[in-house]
Amino acid sequence: MPPLLPLGASLSEAFATLWWKAGAAALAVQDVGGDAALPLIDRNKISTLWAILFFGVVMFVVQSQAKKGKDIPIRRIAGLDALDEAIGRSTEMGRPVLYVPGIDEIKEIQTIYSMMILRHVARKTAEFGTPLIVPVKDSVVMTFAEEACKQGCMDAGRPDAFIPDNVRYLSNEQFAYCAGVAGIMNREVPAANIMLGMFFAESLILAETGFSTGAIQVAGTAKQHQLPFFVAACDYTIIGEEYFAVTAYLTREPGLLGTIRAADLTKVLAIASLVIGVVLATIYSQDLADGVLDTPFHAFKNLFDPQ
Amino acid sequence: MKREIPILLTILCGLAITWSFFSPQPVSQAVNDELLAWGTVFFSVAFLLGIGNLVRISLKQISARHPDWPYKALLLVVLFGYMIIGVAEIHGWFGIPDGQNLRRDWIYERVFQPLQATMFSLLAFYIASAAFRAFRARSLEATLLLTAGALVMIGQVPIPPFFPFAEAIGDYSVRLQGFLMAYVNAAGQKAIIMGAALGTLATGLRIVLGIERSYLSE
Structure with a gap:
């Protein structure tokens, strides 16, 4: 031919x-x-x-x-705008914000990125004077999360807002960690659950438990298999590549x-x-x-x- | 210097790992293996930090008689009890034969694994409740979701033989389900994967080249 x-x-x-x-x-x-x-x-x-x-x-x-x-325009991402709304709602209700950074190790890029977003969230919660609870599954992630929270509080000019006991290592086993986070959701009743990072089978258990407590939920992951669960159970979902645009969206740095x-x-x-x-x-x-x-x-x- | 040295180390390690991905040369693989071995050592040491955090917070809550203090006490008993049994079995203490992890395995298989399975099995109920909410036809998108979900579900289950045209319905539903999964679903998933891959590349480059520094202390 x-x-x-x-x-x-x-x-x-x-x-x-x-x-x-x-x-x-x-x-x-x-x-x-x-x-x-x-x-x-x-x-x-x-x-x-x-x-x-x-x-x-x-x-x-x-x-x-x-x-x-x-000017480099960037489209509006509802899930990212909702982060401030969720923290503001927690502040009005006088209840804490729960930040779940996923369950993977720090060598996973989504976990690294989650730590960067955590710093922004910690800055906002420190500005509003709202407690921020960060349960972690990995001990290396714990040290990163502590540093991110501390730095976020310093960015807000409120280093005293950092509470070391609120970054909690629960377990390095998937469902033990999941049970621990579900326990925090039920006992401490955060008004906002922010779940950003790498999630596996525990995603729906966490999202549904959070829904049952009446919290506003913002979730985001690039793991495509877990996205339907978050879409079904959360108020806002940050999908795939949007997840990696968070810091650019929030800071607008060139x-x-x-x-x-x-x-x-x-x-x-x-x-x-x-x-x-x-x-x-x-x-x-x-x-x-x-x-x-x-x-x-x-x-x-x-x-x-x-x- | 507090910021420059970590950035320099990140750039050097990032470039070394990237080089090892592209180069099959033994030297690049050796550098990669060495860096990964260092990472394993760091991870192992950091595990102690996790235990330290767990013990510190639990002891504080026990001493303050926090409402959850009995659970925290139980947690510490189990944590150290299991650790002692494990060490005893390794060293053959208390008449426990060397190399036989009978008690450790018994606890793991008879207590821990059933608890994990219990948590996992909750998913069945959570999927039902989440699907019930997601499939309410309140908008065009939700109606499409409901229709697609129903078609895929029908394609996954056998049609009872007493249904009229059971064989034909079963055949068409399986083919329709296959079409939805292989073309519509797979196309959507691949678009998300492509976006996520580029996002990963962008984030990796930002970190390796020192453009993204928000993970560092000021």
Whole structure:
């Protein structure tokens, strides 16, 4: 079948070869001091490296533009606006705020990010004079949470608002921790439950217990399997990528906004790649069915998967 | 310097781990393994901090006769009791044979595991109550959710043979359920995964390059 696109098989293959050669020339040289049989860069991961480099370049360009005063709009995220509302409600009711940072270890990026959000929440609760309870499942996360709460109180100019006993290590077992948090929800009846981080099977138990106590609930995770539970049981849910936009949304720092824009542009690139791939696969579907391996679809596919 | 040194360490460790992801060279893997081993040591030491926090807060509540103090006392008894039994079994104290974790295993399997299973089984009831609220058709979105949920649910359960057209309904419901899960649900999930992956990349770069510093003390 003759190629239907201007990008013929030979041209696209040449482009693919250029792509890999550029990667090889720049990166995949042999390491003289190491194992000569192994390349310096794994060939299967060069497309990932290109994506990261593209992301980094866009990030720095947008960041410099933002620093020069260019406005980078960011859409309204209801779940993030609700954080202040939840803390304000707790203050009015004279009841504490409960912050659950998920159950994973600190090496999980969602847990690290949860600690950054905790600092913002601690600043707000310190400003309002509202107690903040942070139960944790991991002892390393506990030290991070203590530091985040302490720093948040200092940001608010109220270091005395930090109560060390309110950062509580409960258990490193999933359901023992879950039972402990449910106990805090029932006994201390927080008016706001903020659940941000990595959650597993305990997500619905926590969210439903919080619902039964009448607390306003804001939950967020990038773990797609737990999102339906939070959507069903919580008042506001921060979904997927929104979760990683919290600090940029709250602080509007140019450096942080630059990464949001870079993520959006990379997403556009990924979507465009998907569309091109689907179109090429559809056009050359007969060739694919016949087992022909030198179509533009294969050349395009090889950009991402050199196998 | 209080901020600069941690940022420098973060950048160096982040770049080393990133390098080990891309490079199959033995030296990069050795650096990666070494850093992970350090991490394991830190995690082990930090475990003591967790126990310290638990004991400190429990003792305070016991001494202040907090309403929950009996639970806190029980917690400490179980914590140290289990620890003593474990150490005794390792060292063969009190006539407990060396290397045989009979009592420790008995407590774990007969007490702890059933308690974990009890907590997990609560999910069945919570799923029902959450689904009941989520599936109330009060808006277009909720109605769509209800319809999709009902179709997937029907596709998952066998249709009783006494139902009219049971075989045909069963066949179509399974195919419809399969379509919803394989195309509609999977497409939505993959969109979330893609967004989350880019968010992870953005956050990782922000931390490794020192742009995001809110995790550090001032």
